[in-house]
Amino acid sequence: MNSRIIIVNIVRWFLLLFVQIFLLKNMGFYDLSTPFIYVLFLLLLPFGIPNILLYSLAFATGLALDAFYDTMGVHATACVVLALVRISFISISLNRDAIDDPEPSLSYMGFQWFSLYTFLCVAAHHLVLFFLETFRLTEVGYTLMRCGLSCIFTLLIIFLVEFIFYRRTPR
Amino acid sequence: MRNLWIFISRYNAFFLFIMFFVVGIYLTVKNNAYQRSVTLNSSNEVVGTAYERLNVFKRYLNLGMVNDSLAAENAKLKSQLLKLTTIDTAKDVKVVDTVNNQQYTYLAAKVVKNSVTLRNNIMTINKGTVDGIKSGMAVIAPQRGVVGFIRDVSAHLATIQSLLHKDTKISVTLKKNHALGSLVWGDGNFDIKKAFVKEVPNHIKMYVGDTVVTSGYGSFPAGVLVGKISKANVATNDNFLSAELNLFTDFSTLQYVYVVKDKRADEQKALESMAKPNE
Numbered sequence: 204m205n206s207r208i209i210i211v212n213i214v215r216w217f218l219l220l221f222v223q224i225f226l227l228k229n230m231g232f233y234d235l236s237t238p239f240i241y242v243l244f245l246l247l248l249p250f251g252i253p254n255i256l257l258y259s260l261a262f263a264t265g266l267a268l269d270a271f272y273d274t275m276g277v278h279a280t281a282c283v284v285l286a287l288v289r290i291s292f293i294s295i296s297l298n299r300d301a302i303d304d305p306e307p308s309l310s311y312m313g314f315q316w317f318s319l320y321t322f323l324c325v326a327a328h329h330l331v332l333f334f335l336e337t338f339r340l341t342e343v344g345y346t347l348m349r350c351g352l353s354c355i356f357t358l359l360i361i362f363l364v365e366f367i368f369y370r371r372t373p374r
Numbered sequence: 375m376r377n378l379w380i381f382i383s384r385y386n387a388f389f390l391f392i393m394f395f396v397v398g399i400y401l402t403v404k405n406n407a408y409q410r411s412v413t414l415n416s417s418n419e420v421v422g423t424a425y426e427r428l429n430v431f432k433r434y435l436n437l438g439m440v441n442d443s444l445a446a447e448n449a450k451l452k453s454q455l456l457k458l459t460t461i462d463t464a465k466d467v468k469v470v471d472t473v474n475n476q477q478y479t480y481l482a483a484k485v486v487k488n489s490v491t492l493r494n495n496i497m498t499i500n501k502g503t504v505d506g507i508k509s510g511m512a513v514i515a516p517q518r519g520v521v522g523f524i525r526d527v528s529a530h531l532a533t534i535q536s537l538l539h540k541d542t543k544i545s546v547t548l549k550k551n552h553a554l555g556s557l558v559w560g561d562g563n564f565d566i567k568k569a570f571v572k573e574v575p576n577h578i579k580m581y582v583g584d585t586v587v588t589s590g591y592g593s594f595p596a597g598v599l600v601g602k603i604s605k606a607n608v609a610t611n612d613n614f615l616s617a618e619l620n621l622f623t624d625f626s627t628l629q630y631v632y633v634v635k636d637k638r639a640d641e642q643k644a645l646e647s648m649a650k651p652n653e
Contacts, residue, residue, distance in 0.1 A: 276401025
């Protein structure tokens with residue numbers, strides 16, 4: 204069971220990064236909306252993961268993305284912020300001892316919880332990402348617009364993926 | 375101590391976040407050219423603007439003095455004008471003496487001893503007092519580049535304190551914006567192909583690839599090519615900028631050098647020694 208989770212996550216990592224780097228990197232609407240689907244990997248990590256491992260994975264994933272996007276550190280920082288939001292949201296909204304689901308996916312957690320969870324994480328990630336990339340406050344309107352539109356695009360694709368791999372589980 | 379440890383481990387999510395976040399930001403600023411330029415430039419802009427403000431203020435304080443000197447100059451010009459209008463210009467014949475008016479003459483000399491590996495390098499050439507060489511004369515390289523100053527002279531030989539010496543300082547300007555600086559060697563980098571331009575004012579923008587030439591304020595004639603800037607805006611601890619440059623002179627293969635004779639050197643020295651220091 205345990206090794207199965209590890210293998211699934213490794214396969215997911217490679218798959219998502221492959222799609223992100225070779226397909227979605229070339230996509231975008233008028234330079235305004237670019238999806239970052241790879242955050243789904245961090246969202247779907249199992250509940251029981253220790254914080255330090257989560258941060259390390261987030262940082263490493265971000266660095267891997269940075270290497271391909273030529274933006275050293277930007278994605279890594281954004282991913283670390285996402286990890287913080289993930290930890291805080293889970294600890295606030297769920298009772299830690301009562302969690303018996305393996306991972307926070309749509310099939311286990313239901314639409315309402317999952318949509319809020321995804322929205323908060325993705326919004327935090329994109330905010331940090333775009334502001335670090337622009338690195339000035341004078342274009343704040345343009346940056347916020349890019350951030351919001353990209354958020355919508357990313358969320359759309361994440362829900363698409365989650366519905367495709369939806370499994371009806373006995374709750 | 376134990377309580378602190380409990381506190382940290384309870385809020386480990388937050389502390390870990392701070393740690394990773396700082397590393398991420400550090401990487402971002404360190405490795406991305408744009409972000410780096412913004413963080414460095416904004417601080418420079420602040421300093422530069424402050425200096426500019428101060429200059430405006432100082433100029434205002436000096437207005438009285440400037441006024442007096444302008445009035446004196448006006449009076450002088452007016453008296454000259456009076457003289458000119460009364461002169462009979464028809465009889466005035468002008469002769470331009472181009473031979474004696476030439477300020478600088480070059481004398482070729484062969485290098486008989488050279489060193490480049492020491493902290494303070496000195497070379498010897500085969501011309502001396504017999505050939506009219508005096509201590510303090512400038513020495514330049516055959517094609518382009520500076521070499522140093524004459525140090526001691528005997529009848530037929532002279533030693534040169536080369537640029538690769540801790541006491542050598544040459545006044546230079548950047549070609550693009552005519553900013554003054556002084557050329558020095560060493561200071562942590564003992565590559566004989568590299569030197570530093572120091573004491574450039576903070577508001578000057580330096581460009582990589584800009585040519586550095588001598589300013590003409592010392593015994594060097596103006597416009598002798600020195601090198602090309604390879605690293606601009608190196609921050610130093612004082613209030614000045616520095617730049618690293620690649621020297622045109624190849625000290626390791628110097629065979630012949632030119633000693634620059636300044637016809638007006640003695641006159642200039644005599645004139646300048648008249649002004650007492652701290653006057």
